[in-house]
Amino acid sequence: MTNETVLDVKDLKTYFYLDDNQVAKAVDDVDLTVRAGETVALVGESGSGKSITSLSIMQLINKPGKIVNGEISLLGRNLLELTDKQMTKVRGNDVAMIFQEPMTALNPVYTVGNQIMEVLRKHKNMSKKQARQRAIDLLKLVGFPRAEETVNEYPHQLSGGMRQRAMIAIAISCDPKLLIADEPTTALDVTIQAQILDLMSEMKDRLDMGLLLITHDLGVVAEYADRVLVMYGGQIVEQAPKRHLFKDPKHPYTEGLLESLPSVHKEEERLGTIKGTVPPAHKFPKGCRFSSRCPHAMEKCFETNPELMDLDHERAVRCYLYTED
């Protein structure tokens, strides 16, 4: 493990400009870093801006969305300063992405091998023969027992878990330094989930890449993450190493998320819930974005939005409960 910083995002703001002059602040002032060999989990409810953050890193934001501010440096290079053409050389090569739906993420008209070869031939200038051999090796690596046959198979011949393995093979084919997995296991059943996540963390260690794991499943976080970023309303509300977060959550939102998890140690009739839903991104409350749902909300929570404050060198929280005054 080299421990170098692979991804460093600073003050990222991705806004969506809606028709009626409203601005949806889908991602607002997000800072995050991912180091080589590290798994960083980005957690939050639906609509909290997790996926938009990942798509912003890949620069795959479509109109009316726009990255209005910030710096995304990948291996020291600011991706926001690159042209579209330069960016196509980064995507799939330095940074790769795995999607939620393995059923639709592969092109149905090409064989699995063909789709792996496409990436290799584009980024590594391999000959057809080399690319094919490498595709077979990659398929073996991600656990296809009959890789020589699987290269010639079409996506419809594979099960969901197998397709996700194929997606991983495509993603790691060019040895990316950063792998973004956007809810990679949500569409899979539980036994397969564990296999896929194990495979991803094995690949992460083997290739020494950074893994940005986007999920809403705290069970996955508990098992695989090194550090956790909790997102709410387009902002990071808490940042902590995994063991601290689960033992001692600081932000009321994180507490709420953890209380909603079933546990074998607690004997409770009902699981905790967080009342309400995430407000739409163009209608956030005036003060703290969680204030409308927060059980501890104070007067000033409705007035101004707190800053993300460091509690110690590895923890930070965005809440007035932890300010000195």
Added chain:
Amino acid sequence: MEIETLKTPNTNPEYSEQEGKSKSPYQLALRRFMKNKLAVIGVITMVIIIVMSFSAPLLTDHNPTQTNMLMIEQPPSSEHILGTDGSGRDNWARLLYGSRVSLVVGFSAMFFTLIIGVILGSLSGYYKGFVDSLIMRATDLVLALPFLVLALTVMSLVENITVTLFVTIIALVSWPTLTRIIRGSFLSLREQEFVLGAKAIGASDMRIVFRHMIPNAIGPIVVNATLMVAIMIIAEAGLSFIGMGIPQPQPTWGNMLNEALSVRILRHHWYTWIPPGVCILVTVLAINFIGDGLRDAFDPKSNQR
């Protein structure tokens, strides 16, 4: 790099044989197509018609444009299988050579329309926004023009109508339908995750459109292109019938029918107009069967059959 060490030689000697095992979606569609009897009959009919039109010189010794004033409106005989027309030209020869024009018009107009339709439709569906509005307003404009009136106007303005000109004219008024269909498929395809996936591996726009989207839209494209051939053949026949299509003496099925404008011919000389009429009917029917067969074959819901 660790992956290199995992490299193992391809130890499977039967490798090439196994390639046949995986059926691509196209092969699956072909298999479903072959199960459709009517469609297969349509294909066989089309093959026969195409072969006959190519081998026209072998099937007749007569020149289809050679007039013979001594042999006007002859009934069928061993010399003239289908008799002769009002200018003494051999009907059988005209029927064979006429199929060439009808087919050339049908297929080339289809290709022309297809090229315009695929380019404009994919631009429109892929980029949306301003490009889309521009192209869609253009299709609205062309769709608002009445085909027949426009064709008749152009035909009567131009003195010497050639096949190329004719094809160009009917293609220029027929592209909007195909453009809209392709735009429709692209609008749904562009939201598919594999398109995002292709972007995420660094594919350029051109590559996404040509490699990832068009092959997935091939079903509607092929079906509509096929049906377009039939429409084009009918358009040619219709315009030639009223004397506004390909001019004499070049034989086409349509202008052979033109003779039947006279009631005398219609009543007493069936051998002049029935054969080209039947040829048009059979060809168009065969193409429509093929089109229907293709539509069923590409329809994912027909997988169960």
